[in-house]
Amino acid sequence: MEPVRTTYAAxxxxxxxxxxxxxxxxxxxxxxxxxxxxxxxxxxxxxIRHDDNCPVLNGHVSVLGDYARAATIPDTFRR
Incomplete structure (x- = not known):
């Protein structure tokens, strides 16, 4: 069984x-x-599940940019 790779937000x-x-x-x-x-x-x-080699998962890149983008960018800019 593969390990679960996650980050969390609350x-x-x-x-x-x-x-x-x-x-x-x-x-x-x-x-x-x-x-x-x-x-x-x-x-x-x-x-949040990440790929095993993801730099966010291993701490080399911050997840905060992705969190902020997901929570605040209007739908008109998502395409």
Whole structure:
């Protein structure tokens, strides 16, 4: 069985809803796999699967640019 390779994001539901709909890793074929709610904090968490050799996954490139792009860029600029 292959290992699961993920990064996580947590936060306000409206921001995560936009991120889940629009997130694509800029360094691999990574995308959101699952959205859950943390029972302890009540925050929503997004689980993102990345390719094994992704520089975001191994920490060489920050995931923050992809998060910001997914949450804030209007649909008119996504094509």
């Amino acid at each position: 936060g306000a539901p409206e921001v995560l809803a936009a991120m889940v709909s629009n997130y694509r890793c800029g360094s691999c074929n990574g995308q959101v796999e699952m959205l859950t709610t943390d029972d302890r904090t009540g925050l929503m968490e997004a689980s």
